[in-house]
Amino acid sequence: MSWSLDTVDLRPLAIGAAVLGSGGAGDPTLFELLAREVLATHGPVTVYEHADLPDEGILISTGLVGSVTAFSEKPSNGYECTHAFTRLRDALAPSPPVYVCGYETAGVNAFLPLIVAAQTQTPLVDVDCMGRGLSWLDQTTYDAVGIPIAPFTLTDSLGHTILAEAITGHEAERYIRTLTVTMGGWSAFAGYPVDATAAGTAGVHGALARAMRLGRSLDAEPSRHLGSGRVSEVTWQPGVEAAHGSIVVWLGPPDDRPLRIETRNEFLMVLDRGQIVATAPDIICLLDQRTRTPLLTETVTTGYQVDVLVYPAPSRWNEPAFSPLASPAAFGYSWAET
Known part of the structure; x- marks a missing residue:
């Protein structure tokens, strides 16, 4: 079952994403504004559930890494995540259909995948590998079962892009942290390319819809x-x-x-x-x-x-x-x- 996400949904998404951040994942305010501008230009985004996907579909996870404070001091050009996504997609050159999703549906990172989806007209899927705010990119359900983070890309606001291969686990987290400092304190990430079958087994399903429910009412589920x-x-x-x-x-x-x-x-x-x-x-x-x-x-x-x-x-x-x-x-x- 698919559903549509438009500008009227962005405020509830920001509130729900802050809940799922559990105190982390950054203040989504700037990203809500960016998403509002992107959706006003490109129109609403259709969100697909995992059950809608063919088994051979490829999912690419995207989001911000580094410091959200640094982001506010070194503003975005609005296309970093899209550049990271398209660079990785082109490097993979997959023949099956390609989808975009988040790695962390919480805080600021609830917004980046929908921005990429709108700017590239790539289908957005409500699957990620955290389902809440967590600190590190090796702290994912994918990493837990051996799904590699690489190849992955990092892009900064100047358009510099790094493609990394054959790096896994905590080593990848260490590289990302070091490179992000060099890139100005934050960068856009695209990685964890995975087929739909593996995403179904290891991914977290429905976090985007959950954020929307909680954003509309904090009593939408028991606490x-x-x-x-x-x-x-x-x-x-x-x-x-x-x-x-x-x-x-x-x-x-x-x-x-x-x-x-x-x-x-x-x-x-x-x-x-x-x-x-x-x-x-x-x-x-x-x-x-x-x-x-x-x-x-x-x-x-x-x-x-x-x-x-x-x-x-x-x-x-x-x-x-x-x-x-x-x-x-x-x-x-x-x-x-x-």
């Missing part, structure tokens, strides 16, 4: 409400790969106790009186009570009044083959069972 209160403390410590922090939310009456949220790029764990009550891959959301918008990890400051909500993880992350890549242990957290 756990862990409490409401005021952010009373925020601390950050430097780390080898990323800073890590703790956020304390002091719950109001009648609870009158602290919740502690452990965070890196995303909210990863919630503790209530020393007991773990929520962990990734479930989606932890701090919702600003005033604006009813999900907060990013880096924007949370003392004084915010928030609701702490937990949405279920994409079901794929609960399968044994995939769950270790998205658990707190994957981010270096460990604890003893009591």
Whole structure:
């Protein structure tokens, strides 16, 4: 079954994508504006489900890598992801039909695949390999089962494009991180070329539709409400790969106790009186009570009044083959069972 995505859908998509970011994946505001301009020029995009695809179809995943802050300081020309996608497509020279999809349907990366689809008139498929915000490009359901990220391309705002081959796993993540710094702090990515059969087995299905549902109503699916209160403390410590922090939310009456949220790029764990009550891959959301918008990890400051909500993880992350890549242990957290 297919459905249409037009300019009126972009605001709900931005809200839902922020929820699925779990505090990470960047503020989608600039990308919502870019998508609005692209769709106004090229018209609405038709979104296809995996069941619509022939088995021999080839899916290429695309999105932004690097720093969204750097993106705001070094603006896009609007075509980087399209250039990365077309360069990889041309290098593969596939004979079957080609489709575009995201690697991470969360935050800013919910918008890049639909921009590519509109600019290239390539069918957009609601399949990705994260289904929520995660930190690294080797932290995917595809990588978990050995689907290679390469060949992949990186393109910067000046049109410089790098094609990488025969690089896998964490080595690919290390190369991408280093190259992206050289390219100005962010770049457009296209990679994980995979046939539709493998995408059906290993991909996360329906995250784009899920973002739309949550963006239209945060109550569109059940969530756990862990409490409401005021952010009373925020601390950050430097780390080898990323800073890590703790956020304390002091719950109001009648609870009158602290919740502690452990965070890196995303909210990863919630503790209530020393007991773990929520962990990734479930989606932890701090919702600003005033604006009813999900907060990013880096924007949370003392004084915010928030609701702490937990949405279920994409079901794929609960399968044994995939769950270790998205658990707190994957981010270096460990604890003893009591």
